[in-house]
Amino acid sequence: MKNLIHSPCATGATETAIKHYDAALRAFNIYRGDPVALCDQAIDSAPEFAMAYILKAYLFGLATEPEAASEAKTILETAKRFAKTEQEISHLAALEALLGNNWTEAAVRLDRHNNEFPYDILGLQAGHLMDFYRANARNLRDRLARVLPKWSEDQPGYSVVLGMYAFGLEEAGDYVQAEAVGKEAIERDPLDCWAHHAVAHVLEMQGRAEEGIKWMSSREPHWSGDDNFFKVHNWWHNALYHLDVGKSEKVIQLYDARVRGEESQVALDLVDASALLWRLHMEGHDVGDRWTEVANSWDAHADGRLYPFNDWHAAMAYLGAGRESEVDRILDQYRTAGESEGETARWAQVTGMPLIQGFRSFWAGQYDQAVDILHPARFIANSFGGSHAQRDVIDWTLTEAAVRSGKIGAAEALAAERLAVNPHSPINNSFLKRAKPSHKGHVAAE
Template identity: 40%
Template sequence: MSHDRHGLAMTGASTAAVRHYDQAIDELLHFRAEVDAEANAAVAESPGFPMGNVLVAYLGLLTTEVEDARTARARFAAFQRRTEGAELLPRERAHVAAVRALLDGDFLTCGSLLAELTAAYPRDALALAVGHQIDFFTGDARMLRDRVGGALTAWPEDDPHFGHLLGMYAFGLEETGHHDRSEEAGLRAVELNPRDVWAIHAVVHTYEEQGRFGKGLRYLDARLPDWSAGTFFNVHTWWHYCLYALESGDLARVLAIYDSVLADGQSCLELLDAAALLWRLHLEGSDQHERWRALADRWPARVAEPFYSFNDMHAVMSYVGAGRIGEAEKLVAEREAYVARPLPGVTNHGMTLRVGLPVCKAIVAFGRGDYDAVVDLLYPIRHRIAEFGGSHAQRDAVQRTLLEAALRAGRHHLARVLVSERISLRPCSPYNWLKQAALADALGDGAAAAVARVRADDLARGGGAGENVGAVE
């Protein structure tokens, strides 16, 4: 019997395997690529080590890459054959059950099992980290907050990983709209560990949701060495940097970052960041055909099989942006055939049916210039977009598509509602005021359009909320 660094009992592990396992958990919480090597080293030292094999399986499944999932499935099946009949501890059995649910495509059951596990073992860092990612993939904002919040008091503040839990909690707070508390928790987490990229990411999301893009740019600039390299999350944080730069109107900086960082992305996470950024430009009429072409070339193998509909949406964006409407329609047809088959318990099946397919069809319709169809597809589901995962910031690409389609279709009453909702929620966003100006132009109200553009310009120069308050708020 051995124990991990948080005092939890484990079976089947040598001293060296435990050391590699503990290091792997630390690398995982730091989002460093070394987690794979450490996890595999733990299993190499002790092939029958249950928690080591569980960790390797989770890592293969959480990339949302089909090939990684296939490899994880084969490796975990081999582990179970080797250890059939072995006596496992209750916590180990619970993890094995959670992995099996995830291998079967049942994200929701996996998340529920991990929640039960966390209630019994609140200092199980792996259960918390994996559960947090499951909540992200399924768009469950409440659980993003409460899964971690319910465990926090079991962690002493001098534990080296307490800050990581606080950073996770900060992200959950942001996604549930508790922005002041999120900023407080996120900044404290970064204070405890300046290289906690997930906590930095939580703070960045909070500033995004509050429209404090000037503050966000300065925050990221001041911590550039802590987040910009050395993790498998740095590309995503650069994406957030670009969102701030877009609000400030600095397209040149956005494209420079795209070409130097995002254009070389290889993982699904990195490719969807690239697509989401270019799609925002596409909605504003910015032709990026060569960038789209290079990005579209990377998607086919990654969406050859249905696995995660959030990825499908970004693949379709890439095909449409590159002018390859036929490929986008082919992917949509494949997903229609997929949802026509009954697959009970497969989370992605329901996601695709309820949200993924309507969104993908709407993107194709946008590419064809059928803006009425875009509105008809997206408006009924606009409050259910979270069901296929991602964050508020990521899903805003869908909401912007709906708004732009309403404007182009001449559906002015609906466009007014959508713009009013955005301005009422975030009056400090230059983008929102530019859309107000576009609507006023369409209605023939040149004076109102001019006022809205001045407002947008003032906000862009002032950095949004909390910046030059007297001038722009």
């Protein structure tokens, strides 16, 4: 097998360090265990092992957290001292762009890297996550499609590549193939929670909520362990299924026990918490002081500079907690950002700002204004910001605002749009029913 990053010829490597590195890479591939600690063991065994520093820099740089990004820059500078091979230097170029807040440049550099080193699973996974964070559905699929013909079924990591491909197929709208590929990946490696998560997305996007609940339950031992980085996100998916079938009390139970049971400070988990509370709020549930805990946790991450998708979710929590001054702080940072702050500054100004303003209008009961702001702001796919399932909260909020504002034409049109994709959803059917002028309660309980 060629182009392996854990090849014995990797700069500065020793046999012992390679074993630790391979374990770290495996942990990263399936989002289980502690890849950072394993990287440190590799570095302790071989202090000039360039790829161990490179993997560690990706782990911190892809976290979308300010403190982690700062640490990644320090690690990158160390990696530069030892990297010598073409493959290692190519990784440094991608990391340089990523840590300069230029996600698209970094992703394109890894496109080229993957073309030259198609078996480099770190390059594939790092690029896949960059595609995810910038919501590039096409490249989520095609990055893997470009290399899969070179892989063989008996090759180590093949199931991981299939799992990534399954998620890319789902985000690109090929649900039938995505489900099949995702299930094949899981058959090959039951611990691959990314492949499990890809199938969960298919069921969510097709409105197969009851199947989704059974899917999560049947595989719970494989994705809910304490060492599983994705467990909270998968609990979030489980909660969405229950919300879609009208079991709101179960959703609140899942929120308290699973989504925020450990009060995780990881940005990805806080995104899930904010988004779930916002959905519950729109459904008319008083979530009490849950907003405060999440808002306080966002303080370490929502700097208005690094990643606007996180800032927007932080703003939801700040609104819920009555901390509107923090929303102002984020918006002020967006207004004053310059071109030198990288691609994410443009994301913030073009998309992040109207999303936050639209959600603020909704929270304030200014539903007409929320509709006017959110309708053009919702088209962020292939710009930045997670998955279709995560971004659905925008369209949900827009449709709810249209219903509450009494904009009958807009409300009916938006409800029809949602029903065309998910005709069995009780929530979507409720939108259409409440939009009718004859329906007395078409401005939902607030």
